[in-house]
Amino acid sequence: MELRHLQTFLVVAEEDGFTRAAARMGYAQSSITAQIQSLEAELGVPLFDRLGKRIVLTEAGRRLLPHAKDMVRMHGAIRETVVLEEEPAGCLTIGAPESLAAFRLPAVIREYKRRFPQVKLILKPGKCTELKEMARTGETDLSILLQPKLVDPDLIIENLVEERMALIACPEHPLVKASVVTPEELRNEVLLYTETGCTYREEFEQELRVCGVSPEVDLEFFSIEAIKNCVMLGLGLSLVPLVSVQRELAEGKLCCLQWDDRSQRMTTQVVYHRKKWATPALKEWLALLSRYAEGWREEGQREERWLEEARNGRNSSLA
DSSP: OOHHHHHHHHHHHHHTSHHHHHHHHTOOHHHHHHHHHHHHHHHTSOSEEEETTEEEEOHHHHHHHHHHHHHHHHHHHHIIIIISOOSOOEEEEEEOOHHHHHHTSHHHHHHHHHHOTTEEEEEEOOOHHHHHHHHHHTSSSEEEEEESOOOOTTEEEEEEEEEOEEEEEOTTOGGGGOSOBOGGGGTTSOEEEEOTTOHHHHHHHHHHHHTTOOOSOEEEESOHHHHHHHHHTTSOBEEEEGGGGHHHHHTTSSEEOOBOOGGGOEEEEEEEETTOOOOHHHHHHHHHHHHHHHHHHHHHHHHHHHHHHHHTTOOOOOO
C-alpha cells in the first residue's frame, strides 16, 4: 500500500471531490482518479460512492479514514525524528590506536560530549590496518589512523597533522650527550617496541635494516605507558610519537635523542567510507576534529622549535 495513495484518499475525502483534490495537489484529475482506483483495487472494496457529480465515503472508506490519518501522521513523525533531525543524537563509533586515543582525542571527546550529550560515543582500539578495514566495512563510523599518508578509492581521507617521532631514553643514558644519533649507534642497544603490526614500528625497523642494524635484544609492549615507564627505568630506548611523551620530556623524566625522524614520521588522518551517510553526529565530530587539528599543527611548529633549541641546549620546555 503506497503512502501517496493514502494521502490522496485523505485529500479527496476532505475536498469532497476529485476535481478540487486535483487542484489542491497540483495533479491532473485523471491521476487522482487512478490513485484512488489503485487503492480500491488493492483493498478489494470501493471507498467512495459516485453519486452523479458528488462523491460520498462508503462504509469501508469511513473505516479507512482514521487509519489513513494515523499512517500519514506517523510518516511525518518518522521524517521529523530520523530524516530531518538537526540535533546530533544516536551512537557514533570511532576507531583509533592507543597513541591517538590517549594523547590526541580526550580533549576532543570532552568538548563533543559537552556540546552533544545525546550522542553516545564508542571508542574502538586497534592497529591502524585493522581500523582502516573497520571503516571500510562500516564496523566504525570513522577511524582515526596514525600511519603514512593513505590512498584508498573506497575511503574519504582527511590528513590532520604530521606527527613527529621521538627516540627516547632515560636522562642518564650515554647517548643523551650525543650531538647526533645514527642507526649504527643503536646496534648494541635494547629497543623497546610497540606490538607487531604498528606502522611506525615497521618504518623504524625498516630504517635499521637498510643500515644493516639489528639490535641484540628487543622487547615488545602493548602499551605506550608501559614503554615509557621502562625507558625511565633505563631498560632501553624506544621510538614513540612525540605527542605521547611531551609531559615526561618537559619534566625531565625522559630525554629525546638527536635522531633524524623524517623517514619515520606518520600522519594522523581520519577516514570513513565514501558511501557512508554523514549523520548530524558524524558531521559535528568531523568539524570539531578539523578545528582541533589546526591547534595540533600549530603545536607541531612549536615542537620543531623546541627540538631545535634542545639540540643547542637552550630550552627544556614545550610551553
